[in-house]
Amino acid sequence: MQTKIPLIGIHHIAIICSNYAISKQFYTEILGFEIIREVYRKERDSYKLDLSFQGIYYLELFSFSETPARLSRPEACGLRHLAFEVSNLDETVHILGQKGLPCEEIRVDEFTEKRFTFTSDPDHLPIEFYER
Incomplete structure (x- = not known):
């Protein structure tokens, strides 16, 4: 079974x-x-x-x-964020900046040692970009 x-x-x-x-x-x-x-x-x-x-x-x-607004960012119960894989995080941050989307400071995942950052969609849903 x-x-x-x-x-x-x-x-x-x-x-x-x-x-x-x-x-x-x-x-x-x-x-x-x-x-x-x-x-x-x-x-x-x-x-x-x-x-x-x-x-x-x-x-x-x-x-x-x-629609009710999101309660808090990013720790509200429910969907925490969407994450997209990118090959070049610096280029991604540059392009997002050109489009008027500020990103948080680039961080490094303590377990995978991969770099990532966050921005938000128009409703403040956190969007993560994670470098391959």
């Missing part, structure tokens, strides 16, 4: 945003996700945007008319 659920991977991450147009621009134009489909759900007055990166479905972006 199998005791573990036979997971084969992570399917997607869902994010609820406060300003759909701004978040759509952030995830597509700044981070480079591609739109798979965009649906307006009239009964909910809500958009749902399915996004992929390098052909793999990763994110769902939702809008709703009223």
Whole structure:
């Protein structure tokens, strides 16, 4: 008898945003996700945007008319942050700065000795960039 659920991977991450147009621009134009489909759900007055990166479905972006703000950063219960792997952290920080997104000071993971930093999406969800 199998005791573990036979997971084969992570399917997607869902994010609820406060300003759909701004978040759509952030995830597509700044981070480079591609739109798979965009649906307006009239009964909910809500958009749902399915996004992929390098052909793999990763994110769902939702809008709703009223959403509570995130309680604290980054230690609120729930999703702590999204982390993206990059090959050159210095270049990533430079590009983010050119796009008006300040990053925290670069740190080094004490266990892996890899460098990383954080910025935020338009709703202040922490976004981590972790150097390969």
